Amino acid sequence: MLCSVVPPLTTVFAELAQKFFGTDAFIVTGALDLGIRNAYQPPEAVGADRLVNAVAARHLYGVPCIVVDFGTATTFDAIDADGTYLGGAIAPGITTAAEALFQRTAQLPRVALTQPPCAIGRTTTESIQSGLLFGYVGLVKELVARFRAELGEGVKVIATGGLASLIAPLAGVVDAINPDLTLLGLGILWAQRNKQGKA
Numbered sequence: 001m002l003c004s005v006v007p008p009l010t011t012v013f014a015e016l017a018q019k020f021f022g023t024d025a026f027i028v029t030g031a032l033d034l035g036i037r038n039a040y041q042p043p044e045a046v047g048a049d050r051l052v053n054a055v056a057a058r059h060l061y062g063v064p065c066i067v068v069d070f071g072t073a074t075t076f077d078a079i080d081a082d083g084t085y086l087g088g089a090i091a092p093g094i095t096t097a098a099e100a101l102f103q104r105t106a107q108l109p110r111v112a113l114t115q116p117p118c119a120i121g122r123t124t125t126e127s128i129q130s131g132l133l134f135g136y137v138g139l140v141k142e143l144v145a146r147f148r149a150e151l152g153e154g155v156k157v158i159a160t161g162g163l164a165s166l167i168a169p170l171a172g173v174v175d176a177i178n179p180d181l182t183l184l185g186l187g188i189l190w191a192q193r194n195k196q197g198k199a
Contacts, residue, residue, distance in 0.1 A: 073090050
């Protein structure tokens, strides 16, 4: 199973599967039937990772739900009460934003992504940490509130990605943190594929 959002590497790993394992990689795309309705327009434009997360969230937590993935980009994905993947929102990831501050300003340093002692930073490092961490907490709260208003009652919020355990607890709107959601989604899709006799 291959879930990639870097097209040049998709080809490399597909070739690797053939060369070293003697098999074709099953490549997840928005054009495939993944057991959920994909209402994104056009369907193939949505990232494979977002769809795999939606499959896992639906299977593990039920619907309606919101998946917040703290990766290179911070993505928000909505799955409605019928299990339809609706779409979502995409923002720069917190590490992407931190790196941009460092690279595109003359005097701002690269800082560790840790929670500062308070919101009002007393140093440049604390000020950047406050802006990044608490700023992203605000981003999460606002988008989750707007998604919930559109999805209706009983929405669960699942956080995943490398920085989920840092930001999600501060937001106070996340029901579950699952750093392995994408891998679990691939496992679910693999099991579905085997059950259908397509392995």
